[in-house]
Amino acid sequence: MSHTLGARQAQKLRTRQALLDAGLRLLEHQSLSSLGLREITREVGVAPAGFYRHFRDMSDLGVALVEESFGSLRAMVRVIRDGRARSDEVIDGTVDVIAAYVRDHRAHFRFIARERNGGVREVREAIAGELTLFAEELAIDLAGQPESEGWNAEDVRMLADLYVDHMVMTATAFLDVPAAPSPEAAAAERAIARTARRQMRLIHLGRSHWLDDGRGGAA
Amino acid sequence: MSHTLGARQAQKLRTRQALLDAGLRLLEHQSLSSLGLREITREVGVAPAGFYRHFRDMSDLGVALVEESFGSLRAMVRVIRDGRARSDEVIDGTVDVIAAYVRDHRAHFRFIARERNGGVREVREAIAGELTLFAEELAIDLAGQPESEGWNAEDVRMLADLYVDHMVMTATAFLDVPAAPSPEAAAAERAIARTARRQMRLIHLGRSHWLDDGRGGAA
DNA sequence: TCATCCAGTAAACAGTCGTTCGCCGACTTT
DNA sequence: AAAGTCGGCGAACGACTGTTTACTGGATGA
Numbered sequence: 001m002s003h004t005l006g007a008r009q010a011q012k013l014r015t016r017q018a019l020l021d022a023g024l025r026l027l028e029h030q031s032l033s034s035l036g037l038r039e040i041t042r043e044v045g046v047a048p049a050g051f052y053r054h055f056r057d058m059s060d061l062g063v064a065l066v067e068e069s070f071g072s073l074r075a076m077v078r079v080i081r082d083g084r085a086r087s088d089e090v091i092d093g094t095v096d097v098i099a100a101y102v103r104d105h106r107a108h109f110r111f112i113a114r115e116r117n118g119g120v121r122e123v124r125e126a127i128a129g130e131l132t133l134f135a136e137e138l139a140i141d142l143a144g145q146p147e148s149e150g151w152n153a154e155d156v157r158m159l160a161d162l163y164v165d166h167m168v169m170t171a172t173a174f175l176d177v178p179a180a181p182s183p184e185a186a187a188a189e190r191a192i193a194r195t196a197r198r199q200m201r202l203i204h205l206g207r208s209h210w211l212d213d214g215r216g217g218a219a
Numbered sequence: 220m221s222h223t224l225g226a227r228q229a230q231k232l233r234t235r236q237a238l239l240d241a242g243l244r245l246l247e248h249q250s251l252s253s254l255g256l257r258e259i260t261r262e263v264g265v266a267p268a269g270f271y272r273h274f275r276d277m278s279d280l281g282v283a284l285v286e287e288s289f290g291s292l293r294a295m296v297r298v299i300r301d302g303r304a305r306s307d308e309v310i311d312g313t314v315d316v317i318a319a320y321v322r323d324h325r326a327h328f329r330f331i332a333r334e335r336n337g338g339v340r341e342v343r344e345a346i347a348g349e350l351t352l353f354a355e356e357l358a359i360d361l362a363g364q365p366e367s368e369g370w371n372a373e374d375v376r377m378l379a380d381l382y383v384d385h386m387v388m389t390a391t392a393f394l395d396v397p398a399a400p401s402p403e404a405a406a407a408e409r410a411i412a413r414t415a416r417r418q419m420r421l422i423h424l425g426r427s428h429w430l431d432d433g434r435g436g437a438a
Numbered sequence: 439t440c441a442t443c444c445a446g447t448a449a450a451c452a453g454t455c456g457t458t459c460g461c462c463g464a465c466t467t468t
Numbered sequence: 469a470a471a472g473t474c475g476g477c478g479a480a481c482g483a484c485t486g487t488t489t490a491c492t493g494g495a496t497g498a
Contacts, residue, residue, distance in 0.1 A: 117335070
């Protein structure tokens, strides 16, 4: 059964987590491919060789960070899924959730944004996989909404991809405003949220007129 | 006047360009922050110390690469600006231009995509600046189109940002299909182009209904 | 209680790195 | 033709890198 996880294994997990945390902290100002193994162990206070007890190499740690990052994101996304029905509220709610995610998990998202096209293949692929999964889930949600009546699966997926891309872009925009609270920063955040809401509204508008001409939007 | 640029200065420029080319080549599979000065000079066949005759450090070379990259992009964008008027043609043309840019300047765009959120601040800011400039120009173009009648400046800019983000995302998607020509690669490219066209069409649809309810889309 | 396991250690390995220095020699200017 | 400029070279520097090795000592299970 799930007994209290012997002091042995517990300590190992704590060290592993310390390595992940230190990595994420150091990645705030540099990218994974320039982050050294010794740099992390030094930060944690562990001998360099100890690193290998937990990760094969830095890409391995990177992939672990991807999983950790998307874990915190998924938890937050469930909030939207169980949201209201009116499109205004869904849009506002989505933007708020994005803003909250970036505020509360800034380092996580910065890591994802940075390594999404970064220099480490394994990590890039892990992120791409998670985003695809995310888009697939969203497509299922969208397909169930009344606005999607008469849509074929391909177009629903097309719309889901557009939404995901837009969410990533919006979150990235939030990243660029300084974390330290200040009047200017708050204003910048509000401007980004305002623009993002209008963009989502415009997309939603396009969505609701997609079938207007009876061609299903096809050329 | 512009006399034929003394053999002295000409040679210097040739070396400088060789450094830039080598850098771009090496950046295909890694990111700027992990690229070493010696790595570049070795590739070119120049002594490490020679690097400093052309660039202060690697960030300096990175910024030069940003300018070079956007130079080739701007040249290509002019093709769209002087394009047809019908929205179908503009959309198809835009997607084709994006595809062509990624095909012909793959290394340039890969660099931009990778360093847009990369670990080197100066380069990140240079890219952000160029993209802002790009969005501003696009906003001017959009404002001049009949579809924008009755739009306020903020909403036009909001739309321009949406288009730019979408173009970047589309170009990035093209990047992920292998450069080597193959049946599968060609099919993947066509799928991306098809999705991108539909997304642009959906956005265009939203744009043309933006003022429908007389509130200018405002909540 | 005793043998076993294994997370973490300390030291050494062969490299690599960015940067500085003085110097050469071909081009440029006078 | 002489003087000056300056791109590129070669060598040396101290610091840092990832990885391997044999080890220690506390938790673990018999």
